[in-house]
Amino acid sequence: MALLDIRDLVVRYGEIEALRGVSFSVEQGKVVTLLGANGAGKSTTLRAISGLAKPAAGEILFDGKSIAGLGPEAIVRLGISHVPEGRRVFPGLSVKENIMLGASNRRAPKRQLSDEADAMFDLFPDIRAFSNALGWTLSGGQLQMVAVARGLMAKPRLLLLDEPSLGLAPVIVQAVFRIISEIRRTTTVLLVEQNARMGLSVADYSYVLETGRIVLGGKPDELWGNEAIAAAYLGGHAKAG
Amino acid sequence: MDLVLQLLFTGIGIGAVYALVALGFVLIFRATNVVNFAQGEFSMVAAYLMVVCVEMGLPYWLSFVLALVGMALLGVIFNLGVYYPLRHRTYLPVIIATIGASILLANSVLAIYGPQPQVLQGWFETPGIQLGPVYLDSQYLLIIAVTIALVIFNYWFFEHTMLGKKLQATSQDKEMASLLGISVSTMIMITFIYSAVLGGLAGILVAPILFVSIQMGSTIALKAFAATIIGGFGDVAGAIIGGLALGVIETFGAAYVSVPYKDGFAFLVLVAFLVFRPQGIFGERVAEKA
Numbered sequence: 075m076a077l078l079d080i081r082d083l084v085v086r087y088g089e090i091e092a093l094r095g096v097s098f099s100v101e102q103g104k105v106v107t108l109l110g111a112n113g114a115g116k117s118t119t120l121r122a123i124s125g126l127a128k129p130a131a132g133e134i135l136f137d138g139k140s141i142a143g144l145g146p147e148a149i150v151r152l153g154i155s156h157v158p159e160g161r162r163v164f165p166g167l168s169v170k171e172n173i174m175l176g177a178s179n180r181r182a183p184k185r186q187l188s189d190e191a192d193a194m195f196d197l198f199p200d201i202r203a204f205s206n207a208l209g210w211t212l213s214g215g216q217l218q219m220v221a222v223a224r225g226l227m228a229k230p231r232l233l234l235l236d237e238p239s240l241g242l243a244p245v246i247v248q249a250v251f252r253i254i255s256e257i258r259r260t261t262t263v264l265l266v267e268q269n270a271r272m273g274l275s276v277a278d279y280s281y282v283l284e285t286g287r288i289v290l291g292g293k294p295d296e297l298w299g300n301e302a303i304a305a306a307y308l309g310g311h312a313k314a315g
Numbered sequence: 316m317d318l319v320l321q322l323l324f325t326g327i328g329i330g331a332v333y334a335l336v337a338l339g340f341v342l343i344f345r346a347t348n349v350v351n352f353a354q355g356e357f358s359m360v361a362a363y364l365m366v367v368c369v370e371m372g373l374p375y376w377l378s379f380v381l382a383l384v385g386m387a388l389l390g391v392i393f394n395l396g397v398y399y400p401l402r403h404r405t406y407l408p409v410i411i412a413t414i415g416a417s418i419l420l421a422n423s424v425l426a427i428y429g430p431q432p433q434v435l436q437g438w439f440e441t442p443g444i445q446l447g448p449v450y451l452d453s454q455y456l457l458i459i460a461v462t463i464a465l466v467i468f469n470y471w472f473f474e475h476t477m478l479g480k481k482l483q484a485t486s487q488d489k490e491m492a493s494l495l496g497i498s499v500s501t502m503i504m505i506t507f508i509y510s511a512v513l514g515g516l517a518g519i520l521v522a523p524i525l526f527v528s529i530q531m532g533s534t535i536a537l538k539a540f541a542a543t544i545i546g547g548f549g550d551v552a553g554a555i556i557g558g559l560a561l562g563v564i565e566t567f568g569a570a571y572v573s574v575p576y577k578d579g580f581a582f583l584v585l586v587a588f589l590v591f592r593p594q595g596i597f598g599e600r601v602a603e604k605a
Contacts, residue, residue, distance in 0.1 A: 162491040179496030
């Protein structure tokens, strides 16, 4: 049984139907990527899974149990951690405080959280020196590291990552994807990417979203060869990146 | 020089009251992005609760505790009745609701207690002590001591506890806080309780200096509001510095220029800040919230 199973998911924003019956699944221990252009519904899919957007129809099964309609606070307690678009690092709190707050879905004494946050810097050595810097002083790449580290502090069984490469220099993007390949050893990952090359490079399986529907799904090497995706998403690297 | 010291003491004392109410303003503003126009009414209600308890013959300290417990309850009711139903709306309906709540609170007290101003005695029997050239009124000393203690507590609470960090996180980005598993509605509830208690404390402390009246809430709230603007809206340190500065300025203005225009000085300073430094003393740091 898949860890996450989504069936005929429909999400509406007022009159606009952002998702029109999306179905896919994420197997335990895999990295699955959702690819697609701006406005295809990638972020909406993640928002529906984490409880930020209420599904109008369809099912979201996590570990076999329906979680559609639960609030974000309840869903993160079940073990789904969402690192949203735009990093959303708390600007007035320090890097370490941001990371420690990532464990708000479970009860732990402050000292233990502090130790866990310190241990997190082993995975993210680039931000260790900024432990006491406030969120707003960081660069985009550093913010992304903090956001992912914070997401991992929830000890999730499923990590949702929304466009971690957005707005980052190529060398930073590679650092971020190196971290994702580290994370996959312990955590299942559902990754949303506009940068199809990066998205396919780490994936076990990928789906392509187009205006609220899944139009394609397959293993990365199958998708590389697919002319439709090559034309639509891989052709213009500058545009996609 | 003696007069200057004396005025400074009095100014800081009254300024501390403004600072406490201003702190309540700022905390609610940061958590909900809404100015709570009933913040001053919290002070007024607490002062009346205190008068009621003391008149019932309860010891002063017990009345104090009961009044603050009452304020915590009022904070809960206020949150559930005024903020919570409108939390998904824009700031405007919420602000109007707080104005409505302010009118409701003032007139409820008027209906129950009548328009006659009440007198509340101070905590101490001794009216004060003479320290060199300066006469230290015991009630002012109490106000300053309580304010110092609260500022220290506030700093410790927000900077050194996880709950304080969660409250800060909630005030900076509610959606992200909820994604991390922080209960946003609980955090906002705590903020309202804390702000109601702070406002109540200010009312109880200042009551023996002023009369306890229906209007005391709006007078204090206007000064505290001015203090938050002078300090830099949304800034905790700014609220405290702004409150103290305002107390000192109006005390000196009253002594050296004109007593009837005492309140005028506070608002003159406010207007000057709005014209020349609208972001307030600590204005830049508000930008961090963006």
